[in-house]
Amino acid sequence: MTIDLYVMNLSPPCRAVLMAVKQLNLTVNIKQIDLRKGEHLTPEYLKINPVHTVPTLVDDGFALWESRAILQYLSSKYGANTSLYPTDLQKRAVVDRTLNFDMSLNSSVSTAVTMKLFRGTEPTEAQVKSFQSNLKTLDQLIGHNKYAAGSALTIADLSLVATLSVLFATENKELKEVPNVVKYYEGLKKELPYYNEVNGGLAEAFKQF
Template sequence: MTFDLYYNRYSGPVRAVWMTVRQLKLDVNFKPIDLAVGEQLKPEFLALNPLHKVPTLVDDGFALWESRAIMQYLCNRYAPDSTLYPKDPKQRALVDRSLNFDLTFLNQIIDVV
């Protein structure tokens, strides 16, 4: 089954989703969004993602944004037995910790900036 992935090639979160797609060998229909010209603000994109961010995934009418949620969804839906996102709660917790590692330092980064 093919799904749509709205992306911008300069987005780090998009690259994370792209690596997951590639690792799982999924068939994806890439749909570029040019952020510089405001394509993310067009009504048809806002209907999919009111936060107007990339990446945005559309799978059989189901729209999802936020790269981490997309990566978890892809593993759960298309590769539930993959070691990329294991079923074992302790192993999955380690993956989740790595996925969210940068959030630990968010307040410190804001203070420095």
């Protein structure tokens, strides 16, 4: 079995997949892709992923991109006896729903927070409001629960934690308005033994970028 994983560590979706790999105790070949150098646009990479995004997984010749699809695939194939992606259809639907919500959250974090850091682009008022709304909605959805999509750790938690890590690394002021999110994030940060290995040094990395 040969698994290659193409990533850029600053990317939350990439780090979500990296955490899943750790949680599943998989051995993979990590291949760093430098987007600034255009490594995602080379003919070799485009043969694997024609939409030139990261992360991209190649499992024994089977190529798959989009982080949430990768999370679902890996947990279905290699984590059938874990809580990561329940086999019960209703429980799985809750995980899928949370993953889809995280997609919206990650997009709003990108437009309202990350683009300013990377490109110096100021977000519009609408983008800021969308980000604030998504974050407050997450705060309500989580409530006092330990996990976001059920009574045990799932791939939805890994995806959410990766997204939220950007806000904590940049000390985003909106975190003061979402105490449930803060408690949830800090709890998972302590629980996941690989958290710092995958997500450590983000604040410094953002500054250098």
